[in-house]
Structures are given as structure tokens and as C-alpha cells.
Amino acid sequence: MAIQHKWGMVIDIDRCTGCQACVIACQAENNIPVNEKVDFLSRRAKQWIRIDRFWEGEYPNIKARFIPVLCQHCENAPCEPVCPVFATYHNNEGLNVQVYNRCVGTRYCANNCPYQVRFFNFFNPKFPESLKNQLNPDVTIRSRGIMEKCTFCIQRIRRAERTIEGKEGRVLNDETMRDGNYNPACVSACPTETLTFGDLNNPNSQVVKKSKNKRNYRLLENLGTDPNVIYLKKVDPHHQKEGHHA
Ligand code: SF4
Known part of the structure; x- marks a missing residue:
């Protein structure tokens, strides 16, 4: 029986060191031009993923978070209902999908996104000669006038499905599509395991x-x-002593 996924991510900000490995991994995986x-x-x-920084405490006892x-x-x-051409919609796996060749570039979606995670291609992308051979053939290069954003590396999910069903001839189910078979680039790159990706419909994931952490x-x-x-908020040592956190 086909399994109905609902892809999701947990981000434990208590673990994040702000190293930006996830940002670079995302740029490399998804053919995002180098920012100058x-x-x-x-x-x-x-x-497509950014590390917001904020400060906690007062000088000199101040910490970067x-x-x-x-x-x-x-x-x-909020981005979906404002798109006049249905270029962005919700698929049946819990993903907010962006169809590049439907997008007409009104940017209504970006204006309606409270998280500011959608990006418009104001220019045609340029890649240095030395990086051309490392472009990912599984991901299109978006041209000028197109809106783009994180896809949870859907190409990696599809590759895992193709490998299991096609190459290995196994049945797709919760056991074969198990954790770790289909991580987005950011999750694979994070050295502190801040990011966890998986199926919210699978109680064992x-x-x-x-x-479920408190x-x-x-x-x-x-x-x-x-x-x-x-998100999992930072562990507060005072609250922890009082038993407020798992
Ligand atoms: S790679 Fe992990 S630790 Fe580094 S910035 Fe990204 S989420 Fe934080």
C-alpha cells in the first residue's frame, strides 16, 4: 500500500553554533548562485536557508544565539492563495511546492510570506567557470523572473524512492523509506545535528x-x-533545574 508522507523538520536551536555549513550545502545542492x-x-x-542571529543578555554577559x-x-x-497562476501550492506530502515554469513573477507570494524565505531571481544566475562542473543535474537552474525557495531537497526524496523501487526492486514503505535515506543537504551537512528531517506521519521517525520535546x-x-x-527552544538552565524542559 502506498504510504502517505508528511515531510517535516525539527530544528533544535540549542545545538546550532551558527557555522553556516547548512547554508553552503544548500547553495551547492540547489544550484544557487554565489552571493557577492x-x-x-x-x-x-x-x-534558501539563512541563520538569523540575535543577542541574549546585557554586555558584558551577552551571548550570540x-x-x-x-x-x-x-x-x-499564506503564499499559496495569493499566487494568480497556482505556481505555488501544497502537495499531498505536506510540501509547499514551487512550479518554476508556471511562475510569472508577480512576487505576491514573497510579500505574503511572514518568514521572508522566498527569493526572486532579479538577474539571470551566473556561476564562476570553476564551479560549472559541480552544478547539480537533478535541480534546474532558475532563470530571471522566477520565484524560488527551499524544497526540502525534494530531488533527494525522489532519488531515494527511485533507488528503492527501481534499482533495488524493493517495496516503498516506512521500513525502506526510513530515516537517513533521504536527508536534505542542510541536514546532511550540519555537524551538530541541529536539523532532523523525516516523515511526520511515521510515529517511529x-x-x-x-x-514531542517539551x-x-x-x-x-x-x-x-x-x-x-x-523548533526546539534553547535550554534554559534555570528552567531546567525546575524541571520545565525535557
Ligand atoms: S550547519 Fe547546523 S550548526 Fe551550523 S549553522 Fe547550520 S544548523 Fe547551525
Whole structure:
């Protein structure tokens, strides 16, 4: 019987060191052009996952904190109803999908996204000669005028399915599509295991187990977007002593 996935991610910000390995892995995997200084200065830099930094405490007892932010793949995604050509929609696996060749570039979706994770191609992408051979053939290169964003590396999920069904001739089920067979690039690259990806419909998956942690919350929860990305807040030593956290 076909399995109905609901892909999701848990991000434990207590583990994030802000190293940005996930950002670079995402750029390499998804054929995102290299950001140069001028791109940042003109606010045209593209990163499907970004590390937001904030400060906690008062000088001199101040600490830098990091929080990775990517498309939250909301169940009630504000970007979807405003697209006039249905280029962005929710698929039956819990993913907020972007169809590049439908996109007409109105940018309504980016304006309606409270997480600011959608990026518009203001220019045709350019890659240095030395990087041309490392472009990922599984991912298209988006041209000028197209909106793009995190896909949870859907090409990796599809590759895992093709390998299991096609190459290995096995049946697709929760056992064969198990954790670790289909991690997005950011998850594979993270040295601290901040990011956990998996099927929210599979009660035995790591993502479900971790999402039940008492530290869980969702970004801008009060907006009712119902994201499939779940955050675990920083461990607060004072609260921990009082037994507030798992
Ligand atoms: S790779 Fe992991 S630790 Fe480094 S910034 Fe990304 S989420 Fe944080």
C-alpha cells in the first residue's frame, strides 16, 4: 500500500553554533548562485536557508544565539492563495511546492510570506567557470523572473524512492523509506545535528520523537500558518533545574 508522507523538520536551536555549513550545502545542492558583496548590499542575496542571529543578555554577559530559518512548508501557507497562476501550492506530502515554469513573477507570494524565505531571481544566475562542473543535474537552474525557495531537497526524496523501487526492486514503505535515506543537504551537512528531517506521519521517525520535546514551538505560531517545521527552544538552565524542559 502506498504510504502517505508528511515531510517535516525539527530544528533544535540549542545545538546550532551558527557555522553556516547548512547554508553552503544548500547553495551547492540547489544550484544557487554565489552571493557577492554587491548582492548583499543591494539586498538581492539568495539563501534558501539563512541563520538569523540575535543577542541574549546585557554586555558584558551577552551571548550570540542562532536560529536557522527556511521555508516552513506551512499547512495554511499564506503564499499559496495569493499566487494568480497556482505556481505555488501544497502537495499531498505536506510540501509547499514551487512550479518554476508556471511562475510569472508577480512576487505576491514573497510579500505574503511572514518568514521572508522566498527569493526572486532579479538577474539571470551566473556561476564562476570553476564551479560549472559541480552544478547539480537533478535541480534546474532558475532563470530571471522566477520565484524560488527551499524544497526540502525534494530531488533527494525522489532519488531515494527511485533507488528503492527501481534499482533495488524493493517495496516503498516506512521500513525502506526510513530515516537517513533521504536527508536534505542542510541536514546532511550540519555537524551538530541541529536539523532532523523525516516523515511526520511515521510515529517511529526521529522527527516525530523530537517534535514531542517539551521545548517545541513553531515560528510566529499565532499567525495560524501551521508550519511543518518545528523548533526546539534553547535550554534554559534555570528552567531546567525546575524541571520545565525535557
Ligand atoms: S550547519 Fe547546523 S550548526 Fe551550523 S549553522 Fe547550520 S544548523 Fe547551525
